[in-house]
Amino acid sequence: MWDCVLVRYSEIAIKSRPVRSRFERILVNNISLALKGCLRDYRVQRKWGRIVVEAKNTDRVCERLSYVFGVVSISPAKRLSLRGLPKFVERNVSKLVQKGPFAVRVTRVGEHSFTSRDMERKLGEIVVKKTGKKVNLKEPASTLHVEIREKDAYVYNDVISGPMGLPLGSQGKVYCFVNDKLGILAAWLMMKRGCRPIIFHTAPVDELDRWSPGMELEKTEISSLEELAERAKGDETPVVLADTLNTASIEGIKADDERFYCVLRPLIGYTEDMVKELRKRVLG
Amino acid sequence: MWDCVLVRYSEIAIKSRPVRSRFERILVNNISLALKGCLRDYRVQRKWGRIVVEAKNTDRVCERLSYVFGVVSISPAKRLSLRGLPKFVERNVSKLVQKGPFAVRVTRVGEHSFTSRDMERKLGEIVVKKTGKKVNLKEPASTLHVEIREKDAYVYNDVISGPMGLPLGSQGKVYCFVNDKLGILAAWLMMKRGCRPIIFHTAPVDELDRWSPGMELEKTEISSLEELAERAKGDETPVVLADTLNTASIEGIKADDERFYCVLRPLIGYTEDMVKELRKRVLG
Numbered sequence: 001m002w003d004c005v006l007v008r009y010s011e012i013a014i015k016s017r018p019v020r021s022r023f024e025r026i027l028v029n030n031i032s033l034a035l036k037g038c039l040r041d042y043r044v045q046r047k048w049g050r051i052v053v054e055a056k057n058t059d060r061v062c063e064r065l066s067y068v069f070g071v072v073s074i075s076p077a078k079r080l081s082l083r084g085l086p087k088f089v090e091r092n093v094s095k096l097v098q099k100g101p102f103a104v105r106v107t108r109v110g111e112h113s114f115t116s117r118d119m120e121r122k123l124g125e126i127v128v129k130k131t132g133k134k135v136n137l138k139e140p141a142s143t144l145h146v147e148i149r150e151k152d153a154y155v156y157n158d159v160i161s162g163p164m165g166l167p168l169g170s171q172g173k174v175y176c177f178v179n180d181k182l183g184i185l186a187a188w189l190m191m192k193r194g195c196r197p198i199i200f201h202t203a204p205v206d207e208l209d210r211w212s213p214g215m216e217l218e219k220t221e222i223s224s225l226e227e228l229a230e231r232a233k234g235d236e237t238p239v240v241l242a243d244t245l246n247t248a249s250i251e252g253i254k255a256d257d258e259r260f261y262c263v264l265r266p267l268i269g270y271t272e273d274m275v276k277e278l279r280k281r282v283l284g
Numbered sequence: 285m286w287d288c289v290l291v292r293y294s295e296i297a298i299k300s301r302p303v304r305s306r307f308e309r310i311l312v313n314n315i316s317l318a319l320k321g322c323l324r325d326y327r328v329q330r331k332w333g334r335i336v337v338e339a340k341n342t343d344r345v346c347e348r349l350s351y352v353f354g355v356v357s358i359s360p361a362k363r364l365s366l367r368g369l370p371k372f373v374e375r376n377v378s379k380l381v382q383k384g385p386f387a388v389r390v391t392r393v394g395e396h397s398f399t400s401r402d403m404e405r406k407l408g409e410i411v412v413k414k415t416g417k418k419v420n421l422k423e424p425a426s427t428l429h430v431e432i433r434e435k436d437a438y439v440y441n442d443v444i445s446g447p448m449g450l451p452l453g454s455q456g457k458v459y460c461f462v463n464d465k466l467g468i469l470a471a472w473l474m475m476k477r478g479c480r481p482i483i484f485h486t487a488p489v490d491e492l493d494r495w496s497p498g499m500e501l502e503k504t505e506i507s508s509l510e511e512l513a514e515r516a517k518g519d520e521t522p523v524v525l526a527d528t529l530n531t532a533s534i535e536g537i538k539a540d541d542e543r544f545y546c547v548l549r550p551l552i553g554y555t556e557d558m559v560k561e562l563r564k565r566v567l568g
Contacts, residue, residue, distance in 0.1 A: 010557050165555050171529060189553035193529060238534055245455060245477060250522055254546045262538045266553025269473035271449050273294050 001095055002058040002076040006147065006154055007031065007051040007065060010072050010164065027051065027070045027167040033214035034064045048109060048149055054079075062160055067213050069192050070170070071162030075145070077154040082112075085146065085153045089123050093130045096157065100141025101134040102127060110150040119146065166194030168212055173198055174264065175239045177228055178205050181279065182242035182267065188282045189266040190240050197240075200228045207283050229259045238262040244270050285379055286342040286360040290431065290438055291315065291335040291349060294356050294448070311335065311354045311451040317498035318348045332393060332433055338363075346444055351497050353476050354454070355446030359429070361438040366396075369430065369437045373407050377414045380441065384425025385418040386411060394434040403430065450478030452496055457482055458548065459523045461512055462489050465563065466526035466551065472566045473550040474524050481524075484512045491567050513543045522546040528554050 009027055024046055031051060032044050042055035055061050058076040065074050080088050089096060104123045106116040114122075123144065124135055147154040171194035176187035178201040187197050191211060199205055199219040208217060222228055232239060239260045243253060244267045257263055267275065293311055308330055315335060316328050326339035339345050342360040349358050364372050373380060388407045390400040398406075407428065408419055431438040455478035460471035462485040471481050471492060483489055483503040492501060506512055516523060523544045527537060528551045541547055551559065 164557055172534075186553075193553050193555055195529075236534065236538075238537075245479075250456075250520065250546050253522075253548075254520075257541045257546070262534050262541070264537075264552050265549065268548050268552075269470075269477050269550025271477055273448055 001092060002078055002156075003054065003056065004077050004079050004154070005053040005055065005058050005061045005065065006075045006077050006156065007053060008072045008074070008162075009051065009070050023070070023167060023170055024051075026170045027068075030068055030070070030167050030169070030215070031065065034068050035061060036214055038064060038214075052079075052154075064213050066160065066162060067210050068167075069163050069165040069194070069211070070167035072164055073162050074160050075156040075158055077147075077156035080153045080155060082148060082151050082153050085155070086122065086126060088155065089144070090126050090130060093127055096144050096155065097127050097131060097133060098142045101136030101139075102142050102144065103135065103137050103140035104144045104146070106146045106148060108148040110148070112148070116148075119148070163192065163211075165192035168194065168215070169196045170194040172196065173237055175200060175228065175232060175235075175237050177201075177225055177239060177241055179203050179225070180242070181283065182244070182247065182275070184208060185275065185278050185282055186240050186242035186265070186267050189278075190264065193266075195240075198237075200231075211282075225256075232260060236261045238264050240264045240266065242267055244268060244275065246272060285376060286362055286440075287338065287340065288361050288363050288438070289337040289339065289342050289345045289349065290359045290361050290440065291337060292356045292358070292446075293335065293354050307354070307451060307454055308335075310454045311352075314352055314354070314451050314453070314499070315349065318352050319345060320498055322348060322498075336363075336438075348497050350444065350446060351494050352451075353447050353449040353478070353495070354451035356448055357446050358444050359440040359442055361431075361440035364437045364439060366432060366435050366437050369439070370406065370410060372439065373428070374410050374414060377411055380428050380439065381411050381415060381417060382426045385420030385423075386426050386428065387419065387421045387424035388428045388430070390430045390432060392432040394432070396432070400432075403432070447476065447495075449476035452478065452499070453480045454478040456480070457521055459484060459512065459516060459519075459521050461485075461509055461523060461525055463487050463509070464526070465567065466528070466531065466559070468492055469559065469562050469566055470524050470526035470549070470551050473562075474548065477550075479524075482521075484515075495566075509540075516544060520545045522548050524548050524550065526551055528552060528559065530556060 028044055028046055028051060035042050039055055039060055042053055045052045053061050062074050062076060065071050104120045106119045108116045145156045168191055173196040174190050176197045176199050178184055178187055178199055180203055184205060184207055191197050199217055200222045241263055243265045312328055312330055312335060319326050323339055323344055326337055329336045337345050346358050346360060349355050388404045390403045392400045429440045452475055457480040458474050460481045460483050462468055462471055462483055464487055468489060468491055475481050475495060483501055484506045525547055527549045
């Protein structure tokens with residue numbers, strides 16, 4: 001039934017118009033790369049603070065986009081003309097409203113002769129008439145969402161969380177040193193922060209690949225942190241290390257700070273519980 | 285009805301017996317300090333991987349403990365002898381099982397002539413008989429929990445989340461530089477990590493006080509980061525700064541690293557979204 005995917009992204013981190021525009025361009029590009037090669041027909045469009053992906057296989061789109069940083073949430077949806085909306089709901093009511101009591105939620109942008117409330121009531125009546133189901137606005141078992149934009153309407157049921165963060169490559173490059181799983185987590189955090197990672201590894205880092213779908217990560221196998229220090233001599237690119245207060249001593253931190261131009265340690269405030277939770281999220 | 289509070293804490297971060305024991309001692313001490321001065325009668329006891337606080341005003345205990353780092357979750361509970369359990373449930377059934385379908389969950393440590401399942405069934409039957417309510421193990425509207433330890437039973441309904449982390453003061457001391465809200469968040473993260481903070485501030489830091497209930501934080505007002513650099517000269521205590529990639533440049537990070545013995549930046553991997561969420565959590 002679905003023929004597109006609504007992609008929501010954050011604008012909080014965006015201050016000025018040009019920065020926001022750049023952020024959106026990178027995100028659209030990353031989404032296109034993620035879908036290229038795994039889908040035949042699709043179209044990625046920027047619209048009113050949303051990105052809309054038109055595609056037949058919306059499951060596949062959702063699966064890929066759940067690994068694209070910068071995506072806040074996604075919804076497989078059906079695009080309709082506003083005029084066709086009531087008829088569509090009537091025809092597909094059994095798919096749109098499944099078990100138990102339901103709710104209709106309408107959001108609206110543009111000038112219309114009705115309020116969002118009016119439309120919720122109208123569609124709700126259609127559902128009740130066709131199915132006999134009860135309305136429950138507080139704790140519905142299923143929700144029929146409608147996003148109305150001028151003369152278009154997007155109908156959807158689910159809101160699936162994305163990985164959040166900033167689009168990969170929207171921030172500067174960093175050298176990530178990976179010699180264990182913690183190293184992967186530290187690199188992941190900086191990737192989520194938008195940085196473009198260049199990976200120097202003594203251990204396998206394949207787990208990072210799925211977090212840059214459609215984009216090859218830059219990787220170099222090395223033998224030790226000393227080797228990275230040697231290679232990075234005179235280089236002002238920040239180096240990402242996986243130190244936590246469990247694994248590193250203050251003296252060790254001091255020594256590494258002197259060895260590199262600049263060291264970033266995204267895990268330094270993490271407890272083992274937090275690391276464990278992050279591991280589950282990143283490594284599955 | 286409740287006469288004690290069950291406190292759950294994490295053991296994941298604990299490797300060896302002596303470290304774990306030290307961790308528990310600090311946590312028990314922090315809990316006692318948090319309750320002292322705001323409660324008259326209470327007793328804090330370590331028991332089988334739990335801490336039990338006996339007190340009349342369990343609401344007050346829960347409120348205070350929700351700001352004690354190291355606490356994973358808390359439950360206002362009633363302590364009973366195992367023999368008195370069925371009678372107690374029968375008498376208090378209307379308070380223990382409120383709206384809608386219910387479930388009974390029993391956990392058990394020690395040798396008993398019955399299984400946990402047996403006890404769940406037995407208590408469930410009492411509830412059904414007295415109230416006519418339905419059992420729903422999958423999605424109960426209310427749950428009657430029973431924790432059985434040898435000849436004791438603890439009955440409770442709610443599991444309230446604690447702040448997690450490690451007990452304040454279980455790790456080394458850090459100098460926290462606070463000149464804005466971000467500085468408070470950075471200090472908070474290291475406090476949650478167990479560090480003992482010594483606060484150098486140019487802006488108010490009162491919001492941190494409630495996260496060390498019953499313990500006075502060490503604070504010094506200063507005029508600038510330069511002043512801290514001056515004071516910390518020759519001192520190997522790590523300095524906590526609130527840098528994110530939004531607020532700091534790589535050059536600035538480099539410069540501060542040279543100014544102090546060792547700098548920790550717990551926010552370096554945070555996006556603005558993550559900062560916003562943390563703000564809500566810490567500053568309310």
